[in-house]
Amino acid sequence: MEPSSRGPASFLTQANALLRKNLTFQKRNLKTNIGIIGFPVFICVVLVILQNVLNDQLGKAKYRCGCVCIDTNGDGNCETVCGLQYSTPDQVNSCPIPSPPKWPALLQVPRLASRAVRSGFVSSTDLPDASCKDSKSCPATVLFTGRNQTLAESLAGNLFKSTSSSMNFSDYLNLLSSVVPGSDTPTRDTQFIEPAFVSDRPLYVLQPQCTANFTRSVSFEISNRTLELEVECVQGLSLWRDSSSAVNDELFKGYRQENTKRKTNEYIAAYDILNSDENGFNLNIWYNSTYNNDTGYVPIALLRVPRSMNAASNAYLRFLRGMGVMMRLEYVKDMPKSGTDNRFDISSLLGALFFTWIVNLLLPVILNYLVYEKQQKLKIIMKMHGLKDGPYWVISYAYFFSLSAVYMICFVIFGSVIGLKFFTLNDYSIQFVFYAIYVNLQIVTAFLMAAFFSSVKTATVIGHIYVFASGLLGQFLLRFFMEDSSFPRGWIIVMEIVPGFSLYRGLYEFAQYAFMGDNMGTSGMRWKDLSDSQNGMRNVLIIMTVEWLVLLPAAYYLDQVASSGGIRRGPLFFLQYFQKKPSASFRKPSLKREESKVFVEMERPDVSQEREVVEQLLLEQSTSYAIISDNIKKVYPRRDGNPEKFAVRGLSLAVPHGECFGMLGPNGAGKTSFINMMTGLTTPTSGTAYVRGLDIRIDMDEIYTSMGVCPQHDLLWETLTGREHLLFYGRLKNLKGAALMQAVEESLKSVNLFYGGVGDKQAGKYSGGMKRRLSVAIALIGDPKVVYMDEPSTGLDPASRKNLWNVVKHAKRNRAIILTTHSMEEAEYLCDRLGVFVDGSLQCIGNPKELKARYGGSYVFTMTTSSNEEEEVESLVRQLSPSANRIYHISGTQKFEVPKHEVRIADVFRAVEIAKKKFTIHAWGLADTTLEDVFIKVAKGAQSFNLLS
Structure with missing residues (x-):
């Protein structure tokens, strides 16, 4: 094999070609790319609008510190005075509070309808009957357990203290510290105003037994405000349980929802005294987290827990020292604070879910691009024209990374410029590292997913489902587990292996640090915070980095061996890189042909002669033949109950340089299967072929550098000219500089796409014939030594077809061409040799004249007369040729096959002239056998033989 003067294109040359093509392609899709990059900007604008609307609402008088106008001098002029004492609960957050008020610590008491009673799912016999709800006498229950039942029962008896019904509320702090007060008012996010004292719900005093007519309305002063409040007695019931598991079970069943009305059996609290005794007090407390207000980082229901602890401590002191001893819990209060504006950063609140969707939306974009190239077979045609995997992966990866980087940079910069705390409070270097690692992981994930799709629509739908599902599951599943301190951390790490969950966890950490920093006036996440055991960012960065390093080779491997719609390799293809490649001479063929011996004996002499030529060529060390097919076969296995399909049955063929070989055959004959094997799309079942001395089984990458393909369907980028x-x-064929420009100009001129600026129009605006001519020009550019053309003139008008034929005829002078066609005229004009292919095997081979002489040894005599003179016509033909055969007969028109050796053309003309005097002849003709007649005759004969066999 003589090397090309240019040689194959280098890695950098191919990378440059693909990069230029991609940049041009993306320039034509500028509006789409601007839309993609502008999407996060649009989202940030929406967030700013929502933030301004929220700020406007929070700035209204309803949420500003309460004020009144007071006439201090009695002159009728009032002075505006603002402060906590004039504020509603909604206004407290914005008030300056140098000395926060003192509030009694209360116990969270279940409402009457929810207090624990005997029911279908809680059957403890020591609980009150459900009828107590009708009489409004249900007690509020506390559960006890522990190792020392005697001590527990003693504590239970001392938990609630009996008090007088005539309590004086003038000194409410002192009074409520000596009893066990409670409330069923839901907790709020502040203790500056205890919600129980500003609600319409009563205040409870828990006692062992309630006396009649205890309920009373009281009025007392708190923070210079007069409050009206009802005080009621609630019986406190303490019950023993044998173990903490029994307590857990009962608490869980009490919380369970039985129907849409949410029936529950709630308890005040539950105590496990563990190993407590006279020498030590050790306690676990269960509290009802149903009353959590999750606007803060810490459950707000914990604000009602101190009274539970105080009640248990007092019970233990009474056990040790008697009833006269107690530990007072007079009040709780917050730290002083200055006046502030109400702040609520919506970007931090929505960050984890919202931004997960925004960042992940690049995945369907990348996946769509990759699958589009596969669906339109653009990746295949690039590979067939010499593009190697290395440049394709490097340039494609670099492009997607650039797009992702611009996308994320615009996202972060614009979000920072408009002041979203999510971006401005967290360290930008951490954000850079996090986003950089994730976009790399996202690109690799897209490559991995693309290996399993061949349809753009399917890939797009699945991609968007993944995007939204990862965000929703992160918000409503992963977040729940992250905030549950009892859930194993190891399982959270397992869940974060899913890239969408890793993204959500990282954004969640950014959002939490930004939210707390904004509320507390501090900075957001810093590198030192990654060492915090509660911060999951470090684990996420490690997981994403390792996953990227694992998925990158996995994606490449799947692309090679399992890519749908592409050129596949064997599962162990990578082993070939460790093997020493043989020289580019022919491999010695196996002489064992027993399996095809019977088949060879049935072949026609011309086909057998071609097989002998191939076997002789394979024994030579070098040859001028460009293509040698050595008994190549393709058998598709049984499927769905159908037998094996023999697409190609041991084809042997040799095509030298400078020859155009035409393949004729009916649909389904196996022509496309043969072309697919020669171009590497499918692997031969047995046998092989050599292209310029290179084996198609192991050397396809080298073969592609000197190969051109014009596929049956035009594989073009619609937006490229x-x-x-x-x-x-x-x-890709290593043309550069002036040589490249000259080759392009000549190619456009040769296929009539140069003049009138047609060559500079986008291919999507071409007609079908123009696309076909462009496909032929692509196949021939760069002087490929072997060209495969699958019906190149389909859809062309006669003038364009004739021009295209001249281009192909000129091109075959220094290259080998294999051409398939259904046009006999095209085959006769272009092809030096023809082969008729039927049912997977070659039936005959030779140049057009030889085939017509071999299979067309007769003339076709046609005559049209009136129907009552048909017998005279037949008598005339029999006189000329006794063995003539009538092949057509309808309404006075008859056709006869007349053997050439029986007649002379002059005799036929003389006989017709004589016959004209005897009867009327409307039309007549004598034609030689056409190539179409040969094709039909050979195809029918082969099909009849196959049916008989």
């Missing part, structure tokens, strides 16, 4: 297509494929 004809010139840009040729520039790209010319660069």
